[in-house]
Amino acid sequence: MSAVLATHIEMLPMNVRDLDEIIAIEDTVYPFPWTRGNFSDSLAAGYSSWVCRVGGELVGYMVVMMAVDEAHLLNISVDQRRQGMGFGARLLRHAMRVAKTLGARTLLLEVRPSNTRALELYRHFGFVRIGVRKGYYPAAEGREDAMVLVHTLGEVCA
Numbered sequence: 001m002s003a004v005l006a007t008h009i010e011m012l013p014m015n016v017r018d019l020d021e022i023i024a025i026e027d028t029v030y031p032f033p034w035t036r037g038n039f040s041d042s043l044a045a046g047y048s049s050w051v052c053r054v055g056g057e058l059v060g061y062m063v064v065m066m067a068v069d070e071a072h073l074l075n076i077s078v079d080q081r082r083q084g085m086g087f088g089a090r091l092l093r094h095a096m097r098v099a100k101t102l103g104a105r106t107l108l109l110e111v112r113p114s115n116t117r118a119l120e121l122y123r124h125f126g127f128v129r130i131g132v133r134k135g136y137y138p139a140a141e142g143r144e145d146a147m148v149l150v151h152t153l154g155e156v157c158a
Contacts, residue, residue: 011094014049014061016040021058022051025079032138034075039063042074048098052078052091060087062095064107071099071153073109088121096125100153107153110146112137119147127151 014022019039026033042049042063052060060078064071073095078087099107110133111118127149136146 008055009090010053011090012051012053014039014043014051014063016043018051018058018061022061025058025061025077028080029077031140047074048102050091050094050098052087052094054082054087060091062091064095064099066099066102066104069103069105071095071102071104071107073107076109083117088118089124092121092125096151096153104153107151109149110136111149112144113147114144122149122151125151 019036022039023033023036039049042065045065048064048066050062051058058079059082060076062076063074065074066072073092076088076091076095078091096107107127109122109127111122113119128151129147130150131148133146133148135143137144
């Protein structure tokens with residue numbers, strides 16, 4: 001049995017005490033990371049924000065905004081040292097469950113076309129492309145488009 005499977009994994013509501021750890025991860029996984037203010041504003045707005053902890057260690061987090069019967073996944077991130085271990089899938093499953101519980105029928109997100117690892121994960125979960133937001137993301141040279149993906153929430157599996 002792997003050490004990850006043998007260790008207690010928790011999904012917990014995000015709070016301000018998590019922000020130092022979140023920012024440490026955010027700053028290493030994105031060239032243009034969210035700021036502490038972005039996370040604080042999300043918490044203050046009441047967005048459904050969660051952290052994933054393994055044996056107490058923060059390994060990832062996600063933020064979901066609700067709008068009537070639609071949820072929007074604003075941020076989902078896993079510590080670089082923990083990527084490829086299934087935590088992104090766990091966080092995404094949790095986001096889908098939370099969104100459905102809050103009354104969402106669909107879950108929307110934007111993703112960089114260059115983020116092939118994330119695209120593979122989203123496709124595995126049945127997300128489909130419904131559009132492109134031109135110049136959505138800052139990039140090293142100019143701007144990068146965002147692919148807009150959607151998933152109709154039914155049974156959360158995989």
